Amino acid sequence: EPEVTQTPSHQVTQMGQEVILRCVPISNHLYFYWYRQILGQKVEFLVSFYNNEISEKSEIFDDQFSVERPDGSNFTLKIRSTKLEDSAMYFCASRDRRNSNTGELFFGEGSRLTVL
Amino acid sequence: AQSVAQPEDQVNVAEGNPLTVKCTYSVSGNPYLFWYVQYPNRGLQFLLKYITGDNLVKGSYGFEAEFNKSQTSFHLKKPSALVSDSALYFCAVRASNRDDKIIFGKGTRLHILP
Numbered sequence: 001e002p003e004v005t006q007t008p009s010h011q012v013t014q015m016g017q018e019v020i021l022r023c024v025p026i027s028n029h030l031y032f033y034w035y036r037q038i039l040g041q042k043v044e045f046l047v048s049f050y051n052n053e054i055s056e057k058s059e060i061f062d063d064q065f066s067v068e069r070p071d072g073s074n075f076t077l078k079i080r081s082t083k084l085e086d087s088a089m090y091f092c093a094s095r096d097r098r099n100s101n102t103g104e105l106f107f108g109e110g111s112r113l114t115v116l
Numbered sequence: 117a118q119s120v121a122q123p124e125d126q127v128n129v130a131e132g133n134p135l136t137v138k139c140t141y142s143v144s145g146n147p148y149l150f151w152y153v154q155y156p157n158r159g160l161q162f163l164l165k166y167i168t169g170d171n172l173v174k175g176s177y178g179f180e181a182e183f184n185k186s187q188t189s190f191h192l193k194k195p196s197a198l199v200s201d202s203a204l205y206f207c208a209v210r211a212s213n214r215d216d217k218i219i220f221g222k223g224t225r226l227h228i229l230p
Binding site: 048 | 158218
């Protein structure tokens with residue numbers, strides 16, 4: 001069964017450093033998302049991406065965050081200067097366009113970011 | 117704006133008993149509703165969704181959910197709980213007139229007691 005894959009599974013970084021989290025969505029999916037979850041709590045929307053541009057972003061997704069789809073398979077989340085409060089589990093998700101907006105999101109296993 | 121409320125932080129149920137995890141929602145227009153499950157240190161797995169039609173929808177692992185438009189609810193149910201059902205459950209919603217994110221509730225931790 002196709003799945004969303006994320007790397008790294010866990011990254012530890014110093015405050016102020018740049019971090020890039022990588023995702024390979026399911027191959028025929030066209031909508032991509034990043035969510036984050038702090039300490040096993042609420043899953044918060046960060047950004048959605050379609051047709052090589054951001055569709056929507058939340059208040060959390062400030063100027064320190066950016067997303068890219070540099071090639072036909074990868075979808076990345078960059079945090080330019082990490083803060084302590086960026087420590088969280090980051091989930092990538094994708095959705096099949098054929099289901100229109102009724103389709104569910106398929107999630108990866110997550111990348112745990114620890115900022116020291 | 118879209119929102120989801122899961123009023124219970126934790127639900128404890130004895131194995132073999134029926135379980136219910138509650139969810140209410142608020143959207144403008146018709147809702148598309150989803151349930152996801154998260155096992156420890158894992159991603160979110162899709163369980164089931166309501167788009168239109170029959171108010172009772174069936175999903176994975178014997179779970180089902182009932183859409184109630186008048187009460188704006190979408191409670192998750194299972195007739196007979198298993199210890200392996202112990203996990204974190206998230207309800208989520210997307211407005212039918214939007215084509216982007218889904219919004220999650222805060223989650224309900226389900227403990228099935230042997």
